[in-house]
Amino acid sequence: MPKKILFIPAKYFIPAALAVTAGISVYIYFSAFYVSYSKTHEARVENPVKVKRGTSGIPEITAKTPEDAYLALGYLHAKDRFNLMEYFRAVAGARSEKLAGEESRMIDRLSNAAGFSRKSQELAKLIHEPYLSYLASYAEGINLYRERSGNR
Numbered sequence: 001m002p003k004k005i006l007f008i009p010a011k012y013f014i015p016a017a018l019a020v021t022a023g024i025s026v027y028i029y030f031s032a033f034y035v036s037y038s039k040t041h042e043a044r045v046e047n048p049v050k051v052k053r054g055t056s057g058i059p060e061i062t063a064k065t066p067e068d069a070y071l072a073l074g075y076l077h078a079k080d081r082f083n084l085m086e087y088f089r090a091v092a093g094a095r096s097e098k099l100a101g102e103e104s105r106m107i108d109r110l111s112n113a114a115g116f117s118r119k120s121q122e123l124a125k126l127i128h129e130p131y132l133s134y135l136a137s138y139a140e141g142i143n144l145y146r147e148r149s150g151n152r
Contacts, residue, residue: 044140045071066130067137074141082151085142092116 047064049072054060059076063069078085090096094111096104111117127135145151 044144051076066134070134070137071141071144074138075145076141077138078142078145079149082145082149086151092120 045063045068047068049068050062051072052060052062057080059073061069061072061076063072087096087099090099091104091107091111094108094117096107096111100107
């Protein structure tokens with residue numbers, strides 16, 4: 001006796017295939033972009049800082065003092081963009097050749113010609129409190145991430 005072949009009419013197969021494909025696409029999209037940071041870290045803050053990330057990964061920082069908030073922001077920026085921050089720091093200081101090789105020598109020359117390093121030092125002298133302590137806290141957050149991650 002020959003086996004019967006199950007025949008699904010095209011009017012049912014195509015919508016079912018589209019629904020399965022759409023379901024898989026939605027699952028992949030949301031699982032790929034969902035960022036969860038539920039770990040608790042001890043940091044050098046005066047009061048507890050709460051960091052909550054939504055499904056898009058954008059952090060919401062709740063802190064009692066601006067210094068604590070800026071420390072958390074620096075830490076989060078470094079966690080998310082450390083390599084990019086190091087690259088731009090190297091470009092501004094005309095040291096990108098160390099990171100990107102000889103191809104970036106022209107960028108270093110341009111940085112020197114534009115005087116990024118000199119201008120940044122001049123601008124830093126113009127910053128006063130409370131912004132100076134905010135920037136110090138932000139830098140401390142970056143350095144805290146650098147220490148904990150092993151990046152030098």
